[in-house]
Amino acid sequence: MDQSTQRNSTKGHARTKSGVKSTRPRSSTKGPLDADDGTVAGAAAGPVASPIPSQAARFSSAQAASPRSSLNLSRASPAPRSPAPRSPALTANAVKDFSFLLRPEIYHQLSPLSVPSPFRNPSLQPAPETPIPALLSQGHFRGAAIAATQALTSSPVSAVAAAAHPPADPADPARVFELLYTRLACLCLIDATALAAQEAKALEDLNSAFYLDPLTGVHLVPWELRVLGVRLQAIGFGDPRRAVMSYYELAREARAQVAKAGKAGDGEGRVWRERLAELGVKVAGALIEMDDLDGAAEHLATLGDADVGGGDGKGRLAMSRALLWLHLGDVEAARRCVRSTDDEAETTSERIVNALADMADGEYKTALEEWLSLKSTMEDNGQHDEMVGVNLAVCLLYTGKMAEAREVLEGLVDAGDTSHTLLFNLTTMYELCTDRHKNLKMKLAERVASKKPSQLGWEKTNADFKL
Secondary structure, eight states: OOHHHHHHHHHHTOOOOOOOOOOOOOOOOOOTTSOOHHHHTTOSSOOOOOHHHHHHHHHHHSOOSSTTOOGGGTTSOSSOOOOOOOOHHHHHTOOOOOGGGOOGGGSOOOOGGGSOGGGGOGGGSOOTTOOHHHHHHTTOHHHHHHHHHHHHHTOOSSHHHHHHSOOOOTTOHHHHHHHHHHHHHHHHHTTOHHHHHHHHGGGOOTTSGGGBOTTTOOBSSOHHHHHHHHHHHHHHTTOHHHHHHHHHHHHHHHHHHHHHHHHHTOTHHHHHHHHHHHHHHHHHHHHHHTTOHHHHHHHHHHOOGGGTOSTHHHHHHHHHHHHHHHHHTOHHHHHHHHOOOTTSOOOHHHHHHHHHHHHHTTOHHHHHHHHHHHHHHHHHTTOOOHHHHHHHHHHHHHTTOHHHHHHHHHHHHHTTOOOHHHHHHHHHHHHHHOSOHHHHHHHHHHHHHTSOOOTTOOOOOGGGGTO
């Protein structure tokens, strides 16, 4: 090897100096769960482009046959692009085919064996031609779930039922997703969440560009179904982390819509801000289901009061946060979520959380007095709350007054309350009172079945009565 070759070889292996490091400081960022108040107020910043139109533009260039594309499809380019111009070919191909959601093998049969015999009486069951809205208003959630499946799969049991539940058109996303949301929500209401989780897997990637309108960029799936699908798919796929990531995807869209509504000056901003705050609470709930209690506590601590919104939504979300803090064992943080100012009287939410906090601390006598006082105040105002009565009965039980606790719970049933929590606690009381509790449970099931149907739910399962 000559000297020139050696010099070139040495030069090829020489170490080059790196460039001068940039001294630019790291710019501040906001998370997708934080609402940008400056943008909402319409500050002098440039227009914020929603990522939705960019996804529609990417999708319009290559039509997909199903939503099997991964999240990388919607994240292919961080820079937003304008939607593609409308063309005759695009307009002709704008109709999407959702026939993959209408396959009968997706949906499970609902066995009547999980329903107590008093509820299986044919005279108490709705007629097959009953419309789905009527079934929902009467609390026949199992019947509504079956009717929704018949309409989705075009498999009615009779011509009369076919007229009441017309088959869904694969090219009509509004009706397809309305029926699908009815099906999944009703399954959750009848304690069949496991089945709903398996059926929700058919939706696959709801963040895929397949579910976007190729012309307007609007998401074709209703918001309620998208939120419900996050948790169900996390259960169905056995991946709890999927829920956290999906909630953040929804939060990114909600934050963009808040900014868009703020610039337009319409009233949609309040709705999207409430949705954004609700997603923050749901993220904490997902972290708790992952057993990441430390992460849930840190996340809840970052949710300020300004993120909750106003009006009734503020009180509801504040109560949700307080219940999550109680689940984590931090009673003081729970009290702070609903604590009123010095010049305001103690609110009902604050009294409820204080009583629950005392129960969490084992102070059942103190909590009993608070529940009795709250129950008396609500009765004077003509109000009735089943939750107050159930917690009152629990405090009576823990203070050695089992007979009084049983009377309170049976009084709630006579008043028309039939929630799962009430029935489960009452049947537990029967088990503590006597060894012949099965007869008492069956009589309770007959009493509940004789109640007038309501939108709160009529049909119950064996698990409600611990049968």
